[in-house]
Amino acid sequence: MxxxxxxxxxxxxxxxxxxxxxxxxxxxxxxxxxxxxxxxxxxxxxxxxxxxxxxxxQPTTADSGWLLTFFVTFVLPTIIVGSYLYWRNVDAFKFGATVVGLFVVALMFASGFAMIFIDIVPPLMWFAYSIAIAVPTALVIGIERFDRRVPFLTRLGMTAGLFYFSLFGLPGPVGSELGISQVIPSIATFVQEFPLVFTDWLMITLTLGLAVAVIVERYAVQIGEERTKLVAGGLALGAVIVAAFIGPQIGIDPLPATVLASVAVVPIGAYVVGSAITRPQDRIGLLLTAVIFGGVLLGAFVVEFAGFAGPQSWVDWQFLTSPHSGTAEDAGLYQAIGGSILLMVTVVVLSFPLGVGAAIYLEEYAPDNRFTRIIDVNISNLAGVPSVVYGLLGLGIFVTYLGQPPGTVLIGGATLSLLILPIIIISAREAIRSVPNEMRQASYGMGATRGQTVRNVVLPRAFPGILTGTILALGRAIGETAPLIMIGAPNVVFSLPTELSSKVSAMPLQVYAWASYFASEPFYQKAVPAGVVVLVVVLLAMNSIAILLRNRYQREN
Structure with missing residues (x-):
């Protein structure tokens, strides 16, 4: 005791x-x-x-009437309504704030898409290659549904052959290397040379707008509106078409208006309608959305009518749409923004399939032996290597060894891909590892093979985590300067790149040039802060998307 x-x-x-x-x-x-x-x-x-x-x-440079107007029409109502919703229904408050944030972020990315179609990729080329990809895709799906007993290697060879013919024709690049002239043009070439040419906005509608309409249709099915899926898809496509006619009435050309509707307006509108149907208790949160947007529009109308002068901001339309200049007052970030967009597209194309493929192999297929453990350690170590080392690696491999021209879109994208590839592999492996093993065993118990289990069970559940890690990795890549400097990317360009072999700059590189080669008090006080704000806003937008995906994934689990 x-x-x-x-x-x-x-x-x-x-x-x-x-x-x-x-x-x-x-x-x-x-x-x-x-x-x-x-x-x-x-x-x-x-x-x-x-x-x-x-x-x-420079908010203090605005007239007192301008500040008072927006305080009364925007700030005060937002605080009152937001406080009320937060006190009564936190979920409704989050819903309303999420709609505002999603629309702003989607509008930013839609503007980037519009820039691509206006100055970089001709809509006709986009239309032609979209058809060249859609035709073999439809044929492969049709063959798969017609006969599921086709062997894997036969399907693989048939798919590769169809895509090769559709994109390059016969004999294509292989024939040109062997000295054989082109016999049959590719579908992409045929479409571009066809005499019947649609208007630019119509080609975007038939490709991007139609794809968005299909996504909206599937979203309607997911929220339980099976009967109205065709109506939802038709309304989405109709909204994109209507935008081409409404845009010129408010000062936006039909092409960018169509892109903005396809990328921002229609998807966010579908999300709002779907959430209002599935979450009726949170509909009141749209009041916050209405107060924010309504307050901004009302305030803009009042200050325009009263003639109040706003802040003398350096982040304005002129700064976002102008090229570089030797004077801080006229300097712009347009070419750097376009270069960053092209670099990120190249990085996604190069790093995402390779990184996710490596993660799938290491988690689902690779044996647990000394060799794979060495690979695991090396991948973890590579994720912490300074970015300047990857710049030296890109310079040594792509420029010196392979003899490629320095500072191009392809070389810059490949170097940045090397930088974020370990991060994508690690995040994708964590997402795949988080899938319960019981789901794999249940799939095997139903007679599925390992490949079918990975494709139909593991990847759909791990995809949100994979996408979140990829977006965060792209957020790191878009802010890097050292790798681009090492591969010889120019600090300043005066035209947007139009192909992979074109010279390219980027937003962080442009800001670095303003702070070093053009170092002066006007640039330090005007151009550099404005460039930093634009870059930080883009980074926050990308990170916010990653956070939303993660939260939604956790909520679904």
Missing amino acids: SMDTNTDTDVDSGYADGFGHVSRTVGTIFRYVLLAATLFGLVVLTILLIYVLNDAI
Whole structure:
């Protein structure tokens, strides 16, 4: 009895085998020290961003009437309605705020798409290659549905042959290397040379708009509206067509209006309608959305009518659509924005299939032996290598060894792909590893092969995590400067690249050039802060998409 009492006393006093003396006071102090360090970092970062934002936006230069107008029409109503919703229904508040954020972010990316179709990729070329990809895809799907007993190698060879003929014709690049002239043109070439040419906006509607309409139709099925799926798809396609006629009435050409509707307006509208149907208790959150957008529009109308002058911001339409200039007042970021977009497209095409494929092999197929463990360690180490090392690697492999011209879109995208490839592999492996093993065993129990299990069970459940990791990796790549400097990318370009072999610059490289080669007080106070704000906004937009995907994935689980 005495021994039991002593044991209880030891435990109550905070002693445990293997841990020594356990003190709640020390744990509490440690927790608050971590909290203080986190708050200190956030405060310092916020002060720095406010300082840069003040130099770029200059809100104090606006008329007092302008500030008062937007405070009354936008700030005050948003605070009142937001506080009410947050107090009564937090989910409704989050829904309304999410709609606003999604629309703003989608509008940003839609503007990037519009830039591509206006100045980089001709709509006719986009239309031709879209058809050249759609035709063999439809044939492969049709063959698969007609006879599922076709052997895998036969399907693979048939798919490769169809895509090769559709994109390159016969004999194509292989024949040109052998000195054989072209006999049959590719479908892409045939479409581009066909005498009947649609208008630019109509070609975008028949490709991008139609794809969005199909996505909206499938979304209607997912939310339980099987009967109205055709209506939803038709309304989505009709909205894209109507945008081509409404756009010119508000100062937007039909082509960018069609792109904006396809990428931003229609998808966000479908999300709002679908969420309102499936979450009726959160519909009141749209009141916050209406107050924010309505307040901005009302404030803009009032200040325009009253003649109040706004802030003398350096982040304006002229800055976003102008090329580089030797004077800070006329300097713009347009070519750098276009270069960043092309680099990110190249990075996605090169790194996403390779990274996800490597992750699938290492998690689902590779044996657990010394060789794979060495690969695991090396991938983890490569994820922490400084970016300048990858710049040297790209210079050595692509420029020096392979003899490619430096500073092009292809070389820049390949170098940045090497940079983020370990990150994509690690994040994709974690997403695949998070799929419960019981789901794999259930699939095997139903008679599925390993390939079918990976394709139909593992990847659909792991895809949100894979996509989240990829977006975060792209966020790192878009802000890198050292790799681009090492491969010889020009600091300043005066025209957008139109092909993979064109010279390219990027937003961080342009800001670096303003802060170094054009170092002067006007550039430090005007162009550099404005460029930093644009770059930070793009990074936050990409990270916000990753956060939304992660939260939705966790909520579904």
